[in-house]
Amino acid sequence: MGELGGFMKIHRVNGRKRPIPERVRDFEEYVFPADEPVLREQGARCMDCGIPFCHNGCPLGNLIPDWNDLVYRERWPEAIRALHATNNFPEFTGRICPAPCEAACVLDINDDPVTIKQIEQSIIDRAWEEGWVKPQPPATRSDKTVAVVGSGPAGMAAAQELNRFGHTVTLFERNTHAGGLLRFGVPDFKLEKWIVQRRVDQMIEEGVDVRCGVDVGADVTGDQLREQFDAVVLAIGSTIPRDLPVPGREFDGVHFAMEYLELRNRWVGGEYREGTPITAADKHVVIIGGGDTGADCLGNSHREGPKSVTQLELLPQPPDTRPEDLTPWPQWPLIMRTSGAHEEGGDREFSVMTTHFEGEDGRVKRLHGHHVDAPPSFEKIDGSEFSIDCDLALLAMGFLHPQHEGVVEQLGVQFDGRGNVDAPEPDYMSSVPGVFAAGDARRGQSLIVWGINEGRQCARAVDRWLHGIGQEAEGADLVDLLAAANR
Numbered sequence: 001m002g003e004l005g006g007f008m009k010i011h012r013v014n015g016r017k018r019p020i021p022e023r024v025r026d027f028e029e030y031v032f033p034a035d036e037p038v039l040r041e042q043g044a045r046c047m048d049c050g051i052p053f054c055h056n057g058c059p060l061g062n063l064i065p066d067w068n069d070l071v072y073r074e075r076w077p078e079a080i081r082a083l084h085a086t087n088n089f090p091e092f093t094g095r096i097c098p099a100p101c102e103a104a105c106v107l108d109i110n111d112d113p114v115t116i117k118q119i120e121q122s123i124i125d126r127a128w129e130e131g132w133v134k135p136q137p138p139a140t141r142s143d144k145t146v147a148v149v150g151s152g153p154a155g156m157a158a159a160q161e162l163n164r165f166g167h168t169v170t171l172f173e174r175n176t177h178a179g180g181l182l183r184f185g186v187p188d189f190k191l192e193k194w195i196v197q198r199r200v201d202q203m204i205e206e207g208v209d210v211r212c213g214v215d216v217g218a219d220v221t222g223d224q225l226r227e228q229f230d231a232v233v234l235a236i237g238s239t240i241p242r243d244l245p246v247p248g249r250e251f252d253g254v255h256f257a258m259e260y261l262e263l264r265n266r267w268v269g270g271e272y273r274e275g276t277p278i279t280a281a282d283k284h285v286v287i288i289g290g291g292d293t294g295a296d297c298l299g300n301s302h303r304e305g306p307k308s309v310t311q312l313e314l315l316p317q318p319p320d321t322r323p324e325d326l327t328p329w330p331q332w333p334l335i336m337r338t339s340g341a342h343e344e345g346g347d348r349e350f351s352v353m354t355t356h357f358e359g360e361d362g363r364v365k366r367l368h369g370h371h372v373d374a375p376p377s378f379e380k381i382d383g384s385e386f387s388i389d390c391d392l393a394l395l396a397m398g399f400l401h402p403q404h405e406g407v408v409e410q411l412g413v414q415f416d417g418r419g420n421v422d423a424p425e426p427d428y429m430s431s432v433p434g435v436f437a438a439g440d441a442r443r444g445q446s447l448i449v450w451g452i453n454e455g456r457q458c459a460r461a462v463d464r465w466l467h468g469i470g471q472e473a474e475g476a477d478l479v480d481l482l483a484a485a486n487r
Contacts, residue, residue: 001065002072003044010045012112013038020344024302027188027268029095030340036074039122042115043072049106053330054116057104059453060086060093064101064116071119080127083120088157088452089199091128092182094121095191097449098292104330128198135205138166144466147172147229149216149407152180153448154439155235156199157455158462162233163208165463170229171208174215180237182448184262187296189303189340193269217406225407230469231434231462234408234421235455238399238440244288248357253364257293257396264300280304284389286367287311288354289396292339297394299341309346310388316374317350353378357393366390402441411435420444428458429465436462 003010016032017023023030034042046068054064063082070079083090094117105113127133144167148159151173159171177183179196204210214220225232241256248254255278263276275281280301287294287301290313301309322333342348351371358366371384401419402408408421413430416422421437423430430437438458439451 001048001069002046004048006041006044007047007107007111007114010041012045012115013042014115015118017340017343023189024344027303029192030189033122033125034118039119040072040074043068043070043119045107045114046072047107051106053104053106054101054114057330057332058101059447059449060456061453062086062101062120064114067123068114068116068119071123076123076126076130077132079123080132083123088160088456089153090120090124091195091199092153092191093449093452094118094124095195096182096186097447100332100447100449103332109329133202135202136164137206138164140166141168142166142466144168144230144469145170145228146231146233146462146466147216147225148233148235149225150180150235150237150439150441151178151200151210151212152182152235152237152439153451154237154441154455154458155180155233156203157452158233158235158438158459159208159455160203160206161456161459162462163203163206165459167463167466169208171203171210172214172216172220173210173212176212178210178212184265185258185293185296187261187265187300188268189299190296193265215406217408217410222407222410222412226411226434230466231436232411233458233462234402234411234413234430234435234437234441235439235458236402236408236441238401238420238445239403240400240419241395242397242400244354244395244397246354246356248359248364251357251359251364252362253359253391254357254393255395257287257289257297257394260394261293261296261300278392280306280309280392283307283391285309285392285394286388286390287394287396289313289398290315290348290350291396291398293398294394294396295339295341297396298346299339299344302341302344302346307391308389311346311348312352312354312369313348313350314353314372314378315350351381353380357390358387364390364393367393399440399445401444413437418444426457426461427465428454428461434465436465 018030046065052065067079067082099117101116102113107113146162146167146169148155148171159169163169178200182196260278267276281304283306285301285306287297318334318336320336327334353372354369356368357364366387367390368387371381373379413432414422421441423437423442428436438454
């Protein structure tokens with residue numbers, strides 16, 4: 001794989017980024033694609049390590065050394081075939097996945113890992129440009145029908161795979177457009193929405209019936225789904241956010257992060273000509289939560305022109321290098337991470353607990369808190385109390401479980417201890433026969449690669465189950481024929 005000894009003489013080269021003063025004035029993607037000679041060199045760094053731990057790091061099991069080598073050898077059509085063999089939507093993962101594969105790269109033990117994510121995105125982007133990505137409708141159709149509820153990464157992957165297996169698939173989405181959080185959560189500067197729509201259009205051309213604006217559980221009941229379809233896949237995501245029950249939470253200006261992000265994505269998409277009901281413009285913004293959702297709020301805020309932006313995190317600041325005692329290679333390292341949004345500005349505070357909000361005339365004006373000791377105690381540090389101006393507070397503290405009200409309760413499925421749909425691997429079937437679950441609705445809040453992987457694996461489980469129904473029916477027909485002959 002790659003150039004013999006290439007990893008010893010070729011250094012990692014990350015993608016160039018647009019200048020910060022330029023990119024914060026728009027919502028376009030800010031990372032430039034690499035030139036082909038650079039990509040060939042980066043592919044050459046793949047070191048034929050014998051046991052490619054990057055496979056283990058990637059939930060999809062991507063054939064990473066294979067397509068690294070194919071890019072190095074300029075065999076691009078073969079590279080996209082290898083990439084699509086395990087990943088339905090590499091243009092999504094190549095842009096927004098945190099790349100656990102790179103953390104598991106053998107080179108990461110004592111050097112910089114291969115630029116796996118950069119190469120992945122370059123392969124699929126070139127494949128679209130060259131016209132190598134085409135609709136793949138099934139050659140034949142079964143007599144089975146499947147409803148997939150939710151059009152995020154898991155739902156899209158499940159629907160596409162089941163359709164390619166030959167089943168008739170209907171993909172339901174309660175929002176105005178398909179894509180789930182890819183459409184209404186992830187900002188355009190990380191993933192432009194025409195890229196999502198391009199895949200939706202491909203699925204439609206392949207024969208998937210995509211129905212947006214249909215709230216399953218209200219417009220269509222769980223009983224109706226079971227009557228009309230042979231199988232149902234719940235891929236509704238983990239949508240119930242973790243709240244912050246402190247005094248002042250009721251003030252105007254204190255919102256869940258997704259309330260803000262969805263409105264901003266709709267504004268970028270042209271649904272709002274003026275402003276949006278929630279805006280960071282000319283405000284002191286405080287983001288509570290240090291994860292990806294918080295970083296997305298940070299990047300959006302920069303592009304609105306706030307007075308200030310502060311991001312608060314309950315946990316301590318991670319170290320700059322991999323702590324071998326906590327997250328040894330090839331595990332995902334617990335280290336300090338700086339996203340593109342953090343590069344653009346704002347303050348970050350760690351080990352902070354919010355105690356209450358202060359307001360005037362029903363609107364939030366200040367946030368009060370204090371610093372805490374490291375977990376598990378989180379004890380208050382004496383004398384660490386503080387307060388900061390806060391005209392907009394965004395709660396980005398993660399998600400608890402899928403929405404239970406509606407179709408989930410109507411179908412009567414059981415939940416696990418965290419409130420997710422209980423649908424164990426490898427069958428992905430819930431407690432209700434014929435009702436399956438995949439993605440965040442089943443495993444809890446997770447990464448896009450886990451969503452795509454779960455959608456693919458769930459589709460295989462549904463296909464096996466549907467074939468079992470057919471075999472049982474054929475067996476029953478044979479018994480009836482034999483009985484008739486004996487009579």
